[in-house]
Amino acid sequence: MSQAVGKLCFRNKAALAPMVRVGTLPMRLLALDYGADIVYCEELIDIRMVQCKRVLNEVLETVDFVAPDDRVVFRTCQREKDHVVFQMGTADPQRALTVARLVENDVAAIDVNMGCPKEYSTKGGMGAALLSNPDKIEAILSTLVKGVSKPVTCKIRILPSLEDTVNLARRIERTGVAALAVHGRTKEERPQHPVHCDVIQAVAQAVSIPVIANGGSLDHVKSHSDIRSFREATGASSVMLARAAMWNPSVFRSQGALPLERVMEDYIQHAVRYDNHASNTKYCLCQMLRDKVESPLGKQLHAAQTSAEICEVFGMEEFYKETQALLQAKQEALSTDNHHIDRPVMDGDVTTMPVRFDRREYPPQITPKMHLLEWSRREKLEQPVYETAQRALDRGFQSTVTVGEKKYRSTLWEKSKKFAEQSAAIVCLRTLGVPEGRIGDPDSGLVNKRKRDEKGDDESEEEKVMTNGFPNASDSSSRKRHPPITPQEEVKG
């Protein structure tokens, strides 16, 4: 595939640098709001990414890349589609290509991290370890350039010798990459060491692709106008900021930086709106506080454990409640729509539908399985029989239920056998037009009465199901209903 078709241009741009834990969706959106042109995601490791499935999150209006353990590894949305660069950690050209193809339609460019000096990267041959393996660099970048339709870039650190750095940059250019980000420090140098603007400049002069200068946060870039000075000092086409943006992302504002409290509130709005994991939100806010983490605000933030508590610290309780209510209403509307559009499809002799069991849609201690059992009894049919398969790919479960000699199954795989049985029961009930007992459904009288009047064996079996699926089933009646919140990946820095 041709490399040059990508829309993203790397000349005269200000970019949010890739930062583990910091570069998640809320920070990227905030940087864009304030004026950044390009936003890099945190480095995501290819081995983790290849296991992910692409999932459209209709409630949040995001595209989620979800790991088999249900964690969201990468979340993105339409707003950043033409600006976000997906950075990966890799030491394997084919795996890199698989990951790039997985995400390419949802991002503006693909970047490979060749600068991370941390052991967790280098011991797998990734990050800065690649700098001493130019053949591997070439293999990874050429494979990506040939294999994806979006621009491919990479981010390097400088080498101990200027000549070696320039030669490496030229070799990288020959792979067909669209741009090269240069962090002007060697892998041995620490973030507080001065950045080598002269080396970045030499690289910028030696290649004709855009060079993105990086490393200036500490002693060059304090305000928006410094972005331009740093670009001029390095002779680069563009500038990429990490720490300066992490401390105050409004550094991208041409009208001048905003007070930190205002920035933190803006950040929280994105974090809540996009259901960011509370610990990630807290981490990013603490980075903004810097030496003020011991201030009264810092201490309150430190004590907050949930997004609701974080909002409380900033007096944003109303905003939190309103956003949750909106998301919940949207989820309810969607699940009603989905319920109506589900049409049974025959797969051989099995009736199928794409149905997932969501415990929150049913009152405490009521399940579709119970409804199906009661209905079968009433119809004088044999008790429903469930057969469950497990697939190796992600150890997902799929059940087929036989009722009245007919078989029913959901096309979606569930994370437990018990959930898979519930979804099979839902398919059967929906196909037959039998009420399944969801909250808000008209009372069928099938199960509720029985629950009140007697305690049969099948019920205690159902209770077991629920207890296993939900460790807190005992307090489920008091549990709040939330939109489908997938725990977001906690990335170790």
Ligand SMILES: Cc1cc2nc3c(=O)[nH]c(=O)nc-3n(C[C@H](O)[C@H](O)[C@H](O)COP(=O)(O)O)c2cc1C
């Ligand atoms: C918290 C944090 C996380 C980082 N994570 C990444 C990363 O995931 N990928 C990467 O290429 N560099 C990463 N870096 C390095 C930065 O992108 C950048 O190269 C470095 O901080 C120098 O730029 P600065 O002077 O603007 O901070 C990280 C830096 C920080 C402070």
